[in-house]
Amino acid sequence: MNFDFDEQQYRFRDTVRRFLDNEAGTSSAENRLWAGLAELGLLSLLVPEEHDGLGLSAVDAALAVEELGRAMAPVSLAATLAAADTIARFGTVAQQRRYLPAIASGSLRVGLAVMEEGAGYDWRDLATAVDTRNTVSGDKILVPDADRCGLILTAARFDDGRFGLLLLDPKRPGVLIEPHQTLDPDTRFQRIQLDAASIAQDQILGGGPSEKSLGHLLDFGGLLYAGMLIGLAGKVLDIAVAYARDRVQFGKPIGSFQAIKHKLADMAVAVEAGRSAAYYASWAMAENAPDRARAVSMAKAYCGDVARQVCNDAIQVHGGIGFTWELGLHRYLRRAKVLEYALGDAAFHRDRIVAETLLALDRERETVAS
Amino acid sequence: MDFRDSPSELAFRTELRRWLAEALPQGWGETVFEPQDEDERARFRLDWDRKLHAGGWAGIYWPKAYGGRGATLVESAIFAEEMARARAPDGLNIIGRNLVGTTLLHHGTEAQRQRYLPKILSAEEVWCQGFSEPGAGSDLASVRCRAELHGNHFVVNGQKVWTSFAQYSQWCIALVRTDPGAPKHKGLSFLLIDMKSPGITIRPLRQISGECEFNETFFDDVQVPVENIVGELNGGWQIAMTTLAYERGPEDALGRQIRFKQELDQLLVALSGLRRGKGRVVDDPVLRQRLALAITEIELMRLNCLRTFSKYLNGGQRGPDASLIKLFWSHAAQRFYDTAVEALGPLAPLTAGDRASVAAGRFQLSYLQSRAFTIYSGASEIQRNIIGERMLALPR
Secondary structure, three states: OEOOOOHHHHHHHHHHHHHHHHOOOOHHHHHHHHHHHHHHOOOOOOOOHHHOOOOOOHHHHHHHHHHHHHOOOOHHHHHHHHHHHHHHHHOOHHHHHHHHHHHHHOOOOEEEEOOEOOOOOOHHHOOOEEOOOOEEEEEEEEEEOHHHOOEEEEEEEOOOOOEEEEEEOOOOOOEEEEEOOOOOHHHOEEEEEEEEEEOOHHHEHHHOOOHHHHHHHHHHHHHHHHHHHHHHHHHHHHHHHHHHHHOEEOOEEHHHOHHHHHHHHHHHHHHHHHHHHHHHHHHHHHOOOOOHHHHHHHHHHHHHHHHHHHHHHHHHHHHHHHHOOOOOHHHHHHHHHHHHOOOOOHHHHHHHHHHHHHHHHHHHHHHHHO | OEOOOOHHHHHHHHHHHHHHHHHOOOOEOOOEOOOOOHHHHHHHHHHHHHHHHHOOOOOOOOOHHHOOOOOOHHHHHHHHHHHHHOOOOOOOOHHHHHHHHHHHHHHOOHHHHHHHHHHHHOOOOOEEEEOOEOOEOOOHHHOOOEEEEEOOEEEEEEEEEOOOOHHHOOEEEEEEEOOOOOOHHHOEEEEEEEOOOOOEEEEEOOOOOOOOOOEEEEEEEEEEEHHHEEOOOOOHHHHHHHHHHHHOOHHHHHHHHHHHHHHHHHHHHHHHHOEEOOEEHHHOHHHHHHHHHHHHHHHHHHHHHHHHHHHHHOOOOOOOHHHHHHHHHHHHHHHHHHHHHHHOHHHOOOOOOOOOOHHHHHHHHHHHHHOOOOOOOOOHHHHHHHHHHHHOOOOO
16 A cells, blocks of 8 residues: 655656746637647547557546646646547547547647536436447437547447547537636537437447446546646645735734634645545545545545635635736636536535445455355 | 455454454453453553464564564554454553653663563563643743752652553653753753652542542652663653654554544444434434544544555655654544534433443543543644744744
């Protein structure tokens, strides 16, 4: 047992942090940011070596993803990483050859089109469907940066009733992308309307329906969003602590008052517990451990709650200035809020935690009994 | 990062699992439980301590020279997992192992280690902790219990309070004032006191749970040989801080997590079998949300400890992370027992002895006990000060 990262993983985190610190998060620098992260190896991390990647795992990505959250980097980076791992594990050889080197080099950005207006978070409720003429119709919402993506990994039901993933080319006829109005404009969420868009056989991930691949994508995406959320929470905690050290009221730094100090201590405890959840889930995901689903759901639900709470409390610690547009704490809160609802909100994941725990408990009791 | 057992870890786990299957009474955790009576329970737990020792499972990460197993914190983490899985009982000599032993390993003389450590592990000598006083709670450095040096012994006078297990203990670690003229942190010493010494009186204190685990302890001209000091004269504060770091630390927390995990599993099993109105209680969507938080937080207690173990094993220093671990588990456990009792609905008021009580009233008892979690080993307010000042570098 070893619940720590190795030196190389810490070094990679430091490199990513230095790079992101130097890049301003402006939209004009966005392409440079993407190219720079590709150059550092972030986008090739999960791509197998035979496709020009580094062949590493979710554990190797965990600390870097936290940095992406800290720096409020594009959410589509996480989506692309989740897609890379899913294509590497479930794609046909031809699909891997076609997409993985492009992802690794930073030239292909991937969108995740899962959620729909009329469905909750259970993929069995999705209505987007592939018909017998091999065309797909449906309405997907909340796809980050869809208009900048060269590939949209789309969850759909097939005519045999099973679900799977489509490797959708957004430039094809029948695909209409339009921007949403959202709480966090920086995430650049888009709606994708699919109107009888034709699907070739090689545009079905793995060549046919695969609920395993869909489950993998959702868990991997949820894990990475959890990592971004806890990275964001860590950054906001740092901002609040720095402010509490400097801001003077009643002739003293406000951080010397227990009302503030204790709030910040609680925030720090929550962030550390969130890290424990996210790091463990990264291992469970990388190893496809028996408790993978539970670990990911714990991380997503818990880190989402922590990030929201830490943002709320940080605004409170700042007082009036915290509520201003100019200071920018609202950008973190907005990002935390939209990630909180992406790929499963806390209520959805908590219900899944109980279901998975009861299943495991039944299995364990059977083993003990036998 | 790797949570799989190495071959030697797996061998450890397998051996322990086999041993537990033999050592626990037939039907343990299903039909056979701990005695309800407090004194009988204490004897039962002492027997369990001794059984663990006889089996070679006491002091897993302690050096072999002092009767330990000479393994690492990893094995002690595996130990905790297997104890939870087997629903093994708690021991009695928790203070001896977690507080006294670890403190002596850091600060004791070789003679003290040789003398005390093996008997802690064998549970021949049970220990209690004399730190708090009526006038020294969160402000521990203001202890007034006085120890005056007369030739080759100290004479101790004063009172300690919240002395858990004093009634079962042969020895006590005590923080006493040896220099009343010095600044308050600099006039304290750390003594090992034989509970059989003339002049010690123990008075039980009934807690809100109805139990009398802790006591008031009075010292009236109690003679303590001078060699029973740990560290320097007037250097006791630093020693006590080591004790507290272990009392709040991951080893202690992981031991507690075993019990929370056992009771969580027990609750889930009970709620799966319990029907209310048209369905199973465990299917109530509102309750499930709260259960999920309990499941998550009890797992995070474990993961927080494992992360800290790995940090120590990889060369990291002990620091304010102990406060972080304690603040997390204590509040999370309280939330869990809130949920556990609430889950019982109309049966929630029924306690041990009532024929309709769930799990023999265990959750209600634990709920009451849990109120102390955020007070002992340093109240949450103290932990937050420590985290705020030492971890976040906020001004005092």
